[in-house]
Amino acid sequence: MLIVLPLIGTLLCFLLPRQVKALGLMTALAIAASAVALLWQLLQQGAMRYSVGGWGAPLGIDLYADGLSLLMLLITATVGLAISIYANAAFKLDKLVHFWPLWLLLWTALNALFLSADLFNLYVSLELLGLSAVALVALAGGSAALGAAMRYLLVSLLGSMLYLLGLALLYHSFASVDIAILAQRMESTPAVWAAMALMTVGLLLKTALFPLHFWLPPAHANAPAAVSALLSALVVKGSFYILLRLWLEVFPLSHAAPGQLLGLLGAAAILWGGVQALRQTRLKMLIAYSTVSQLGYLFIAFPLATTMAWKGAMYLLLSHALAKSAMFLAAGNLLLFGGHDRITQLDRVAQRLPLTLAAFALAGVSIIGLPISGGFIGKWLLLTAAMQSGEWGWAVVMILGSLLAAAYIFKVIGYAFTQAEVTHEACEVSKTMGATAFVLALAAIVLGLIAPWLLALMDIAEPFAMSSAALNAGAAA
Amino acid sequence: MSEYFELPLLILASSMIPGLIIFMLPEEAVRTRIALNMSGALIKVMLVGFVIWGVSNGQQYETRLPFLPGLDLVLKADALSILFITLSTVLWLVTTVYAIGYLENSPHRSRFFGFFSLCVTATVGIALAGNLITFVLFYELLTLTTYPLIVHRGTEEARQAGRTYLIHTMFGGALLLLGTVWLYSLTGTLEFTQRGFVSGLLPDHDNSLIIIFVLLIAGLGVKAALVPLHSWLPRAMVAPAPVSALLHAVAVVKAGAFGIVRVIYDVYGIEVASTLGVTLPLAIVAAITVIYGSVRALFQDDLKRRLAFSTISQVSYITLGIAVAGPIATIGGLVHLVHQGMMKITLFFCAGNLAETLGIHKVSEMDGVGRRMPLTMAAFTLGAFGMMGAPPLAGFVSKWYLGLGALDAGQDWVIFILAGSSLLNAMYFLPILHRAWFREPMHEWPATHYLWRRETAWALLLPPLFTAFLSLLLGLLASLPYSPLEWARFITSLQYAL
Numbered sequence: 001m002l003i004v005l006p007l008i009g010t011l012l013c014f015l016l017p018r019q020v021k022a023l024g025l026m027t028a029l030a031i032a033a034s035a036v037a038l039l040w041q042l043l044q045q046g047a048m049r050y051s052v053g054g055w056g057a058p059l060g061i062d063l064y065a066d067g068l069s070l071l072m073l074l075i076t077a078t079v080g081l082a083i084s085i086y087a088n089a090a091f092k093l094d095k096l097v098h099f100w101p102l103w104l105l106l107w108t109a110l111n112a113l114f115l116s117a118d119l120f121n122l123y124v125s126l127e128l129l130g131l132s133a134v135a136l137v138a139l140a141g142g143s144a145a146l147g148a149a150m151r152y153l154l155v156s157l158l159g160s161m162l163y164l165l166g167l168a169l170l171y172h173s174f175a176s177v178d179i180a181i182l183a184q185r186m187e188s189t190p191a192v193w194a195a196m197a198l199m200t201v202g203l204l205l206k207t208a209l210f211p212l213h214f215w216l217p218p219a220h221a222n223a224p225a226a227v228s229a230l231l232s233a234l235v236v237k238g239s240f241y242i243l244l245r246l247w248l249e250v251f252p253l254s255h256a257a258p259g260q261l262l263g264l265l266g267a268a269a270i271l272w273g274g275v276q277a278l279r280q281t282r283l284k285m286l287i288a289y290s291t292v293s294q295l296g297y298l299f300i301a302f303p304l305a306t307t308m309a310w311k312g313a314m315y316l317l318l319s320h321a322l323a324k325s326a327m328f329l330a331a332g333n334l335l336l337f338g339g340h341d342r343i344t345q346l347d348r349v350a351q352r353l354p355l356t357l358a359a360f361a362l363a364g365v366s367i368i369g370l371p372i373s374g375g376f377i378g379k380w381l382l383l384t385a386a387m388q389s390g391e392w393g394w395a396v397v398m399i400l401g402s403l404l405a406a407a408y409i410f411k412v413i414g415y416a417f418t419q420a421e422v423t424h425e426a427c428e429v430s431k432t433m434g435a436t437a438f439v440l441a442l443a444a445i446v447l448g449l450i451a452p453w454l455l456a457l458m459d460i461a462e463p464f465a466m467s468s469a470a471l472n473a474g475a476a477a
Numbered sequence: 478m479s480e481y482f483e484l485p486l487l488i489l490a491s492s493m494i495p496g497l498i499i500f501m502l503p504e505e506a507v508r509t510r511i512a513l514n515m516s517g518a519l520i521k522v523m524l525v526g527f528v529i530w531g532v533s534n535g536q537q538y539e540t541r542l543p544f545l546p547g548l549d550l551v552l553k554a555d556a557l558s559i560l561f562i563t564l565s566t567v568l569w570l571v572t573t574v575y576a577i578g579y580l581e582n583s584p585h586r587s588r589f590f591g592f593f594s595l596c597v598t599a600t601v602g603i604a605l606a607g608n609l610i611t612f613v614l615f616y617e618l619l620t621l622t623t624y625p626l627i628v629h630r631g632t633e634e635a636r637q638a639g640r641t642y643l644i645h646t647m648f649g650g651a652l653l654l655l656g657t658v659w660l661y662s663l664t665g666t667l668e669f670t671q672r673g674f675v676s677g678l679l680p681d682h683d684n685s686l687i688i689i690f691v692l693l694i695a696g697l698g699v700k701a702a703l704v705p706l707h708s709w710l711p712r713a714m715v716a717p718a719p720v721s722a723l724l725h726a727v728a729v730v731k732a733g734a735f736g737i738v739r740v741i742y743d744v745y746g747i748e749v750a751s752t753l754g755v756t757l758p759l760a761i762v763a764a765i766t767v768i769y770g771s772v773r774a775l776f777q778d779d780l781k782r783r784l785a786f787s788t789i790s791q792v793s794y795i796t797l798g799i800a801v802a803g804p805i806a807t808i809g810g811l812v813h814l815v816h817q818g819m820m821k822i823t824l825f826f827c828a829g830n831l832a833e834t835l836g837i838h839k840v841s842e843m844d845g846v847g848r849r850m851p852l853t854m855a856a857f858t859l860g861a862f863g864m865m866g867a868p869p870l871a872g873f874v875s876k877w878y879l880g881l882g883a884l885d886a887g888q889d890w891v892i893f894i895l896a897g898s899s900l901l902n903a904m905y906f907l908p909i910l911h912r913a914w915f916r917e918p919m920h921e922w923p924a925t926h927y928l929w930r931r932e933t934a935w936a937l938l939l940p941p942l943f944t945a946f947l948s949l950l951l952g953l954l955a956s957l958p959y960s961p962l963e964w965a966r967f968i969t970s971l972q973y974a975l
Contacts, residue, residue, distance in 0.1 A: 455546060
């Protein structure tokens with residue numbers, strides 16, 4: 001249902017460009033409703049496996065939903081719905097005609113990705129995701145956007161290629177691509193290592209982990225605001241999700257060298273992204289580099305590999321999705337109103353758009369990881385996990401990253417308070433656009449209050465169990 | 478589960494809800510805003526009065542909300558929190574009146590009062606926090622809500638001051654968080670407990686505990702303006718006068734000092750802290766701060782900057798009293814939490830009046846100002862004498878106990894610090910008083926335009942008079958039941974099990 005709905009929506013939007021606004025919004029609402037329905041179902045019965053057309057694995061296509069995929073679907077639905085509303089208010093009809101089909105296609109890809117139970121299916125949805133994302137970046141037009149989109153396309157294809165290569169190796173060794181079956185048959189051979197390395201590098205490229213992040217800032221900064229929000233909030237998370245599945249279930253490792261390496265790269269990303277963000281003079285570039293930095297946090301969980309660390313990373317992922325999309329939408333409003341996004345000259349604009357500014361500030365709170373916000377919970381869990389493993393080096397890096405985040409966020413907010421001439425020019429930014437950004441930011445804050453409930457959701461079918469079991473086995477041995 | 482589960486939440490809500498509504502009000506809705514502010518402040522005073530009555534009759538007030546697995550958000554009214562919460566509630570009421578008068582006709586009032594209310598909410602949250610995580614939560618919230626108040630004027634100078642403030646407090650917050658996480662990973666609990674919860678770790682984790690102590694105290698010391706972490710405070714003086722008054726007397730600086738008290742008493746416990754040998758270094762740092770602040774205050778011509786350095790010095794009395802680690806000095810330190818607040822807020826109100834009514838910002842411009850604004854300067858004089866520690870004012874009571882306590886604990890050197898500081902206090906306050914009362918004015922004052930030839934608006938005049946009167950009463954009636962002194966004695970008896 002979750003995959004078919006947006007696909008139908010895509011086709012309809014493609015066929016009936018006049019009604020694109022209403023059709024798109026209705027589809028978005030329907031998808032959100034079915035995501036909630038899935039939540040209900042999972043709460044009742046626990047994890048679900050569904051075979052499309054009645055053909056089970058290893059032959060047919062299997063869909064699988066546990067706590068992890070449920071949360072990803074829910075967050076996609078939340079952010080997606082808000083961005084849909086925003087886009088309807090922000091884009092003119094000629095843009096919307098292109099936006100809606102592409103966006104619903106992207107949504108299809110995301111939902112399929114989060115529900116797939118086999119690696120080949122994941123590949124298909126990953127490819128679909130990349131292509132529709134590239135097309136959305138190009139939507140802005142102009143040479144900068146096209147250049148960024150081209151670069152993004154090449155990176156995306158390269159990433160998928162590497163993934164496919166690794167997948168072929170795995171299939172050759174085990175004659176299956178189903179995650180559960182692979183997990184049972186997994187053994188440590190050179191071919192498997194090569195496959196895992198190829199797939200991981202491909203996915204890292206798509207997730208833009210330092211030093212493979214070079215394509216992200218231009219692509220995210222040059223796209224239209226609604227698209228930037230989608231890219232930063234959801235698209236990079238898609239490839240991260242596959243990575244998580246791979247390392248958690250197919251190839252559960254205790255804190256061995258690859259985990260450490262990923263952690264180190266993550267730490268480098270936190271610091272490098274933070275420093276680069278601080279150096280930017282343009283708001284959207286700043287936010288894009290902040291994404292590079294925040295993605296680094298997710299990888300700190302790999303060397304720690306305890307249940308608490310995974311949950312912390314997931315929590316950060318969720319709150320980052322909300323906060324970052326709010327931030328990009330807010331930046332889009334400021335840009336639209338002021339005609340520029342130079343940080344030092346934001347005061348005039350900021351004073352006319354208090355709701356947008358509030359959205360930015362609240363989102364900033366979560367990005368920095370200050371209480372009360374989802375970002376704080378995530379960082380607290382990661383920090384505690386690091387301290388409990390006695391690896392306080394990671395903790396120090398995370399704290400430094402937070403300080404950097406505080407520096408670049410408040411660099412923006414500080415200029416919002418300076419006195420500027422009060423002007424009375426016409427305001428092109430509608431109430432809806434400010435409100436959607438604000439609601440998303442508020443949601444990031446609310447995540448800080450419902451932690452016990454959300455963490456319990458993550459436990460449906462215990463997606464982290466294998467990793468911690470491996471860790472315990474490693475500790476015992 | 479206690480009988481009055483919601484009460485602490487209500488105390489928080491009584492300032493948070495008006496604050497949030499105020500954000501949404503248009504700039505012109507002056508009356509609604511005043512009504513909201515005042516009713517919130519009054520309701521809070523009543524609630525706190527009810528809690529005081531309950532606690533002294535042995536009633537328990539505790540709110541516990543699930544926050545993280547194994548960690549709750551706890552709001553609890555114990556004896557120590559009552560001390561701080563009463564101070565902040567009463568002074569919030571007074572400062573709200575003052576701020577309404579002070580900011581009349583200035584821009585962005587909705588923003589100002591919104592954050593002002595949230596700032597008080599955070600302070601009250603700090604006071605009520607029943608475990609370290611709740612404390613950290615509200616501590617960071619306080620940073621966030623005071624920042625807009627400091628940069629409120631919107632000048633380049635204000636922005637820079639805000640930046641300095643943030644750099645300091647964010648850094649402090651990070652240290653505090655690191656210490657908290659570390660402590661949690663060692664103990665698995667963060668609940669504030671009478672006489673500490675870390676004693677079980679003692680022989681094995683000595684070094685970790687000492688490092689955690691340093692982290693926590695450094696994090697809190699930023700807000701408490703311990704030297705060398707103090708330099709944000711004098712710069713933050715660009716904020717409007719009500720903000721400075723609240724920052725110095727209640728909110729930020731006191732939150733830091735209060736946190737230090739909490740860490741030493743309810744996290745480590747005084748015995749463990751003494752065993753670890755961390756109290757003496759802290760006492761020395763506090764003593765250095767006391768002297769350093771006073772010396773710097775001597776050389777400031779800007780009135781508010783002089784007061785700021787005086788705050789740095791005076792707030793460290795609290796830390797000093799705690800760190801000397803004897804029961805009597807503890808009483809002195811705790812009671813100074815209240816007394817300093819009352820006196821310092823008076824001084825800042827007066828400084829604000831001078832600036833607002835006559836445009837006086839510098840000490841050198843204050844010649845003869847006592848004749849033009851006698852009531853304001855009378856309040857100022859009371860506050861200044863209190864700071865010097867002249868009997869029978871409130872400041873004398875705290876210094877008396879601090880001195881006695883130091884002797885009692887065998888730390889005789891503290892006496893010299895106290896005496897030296899009093900001397901320095903006299904050296905920087907007396908010239909101000911001399912100028913104000915005994916010199917001829919340099920030029921004609923602007924004509925008064927208030928009814929009945931008052932010196933300034935009611936809303937500006939009454940608050941300093943009220944707080945000056947209170948600081949006189951606190952000194953005179955120090956040994957009555959329910960006075961801060963008696964309350965501090967009660968807390969000390971719990972801590973030292975006397």
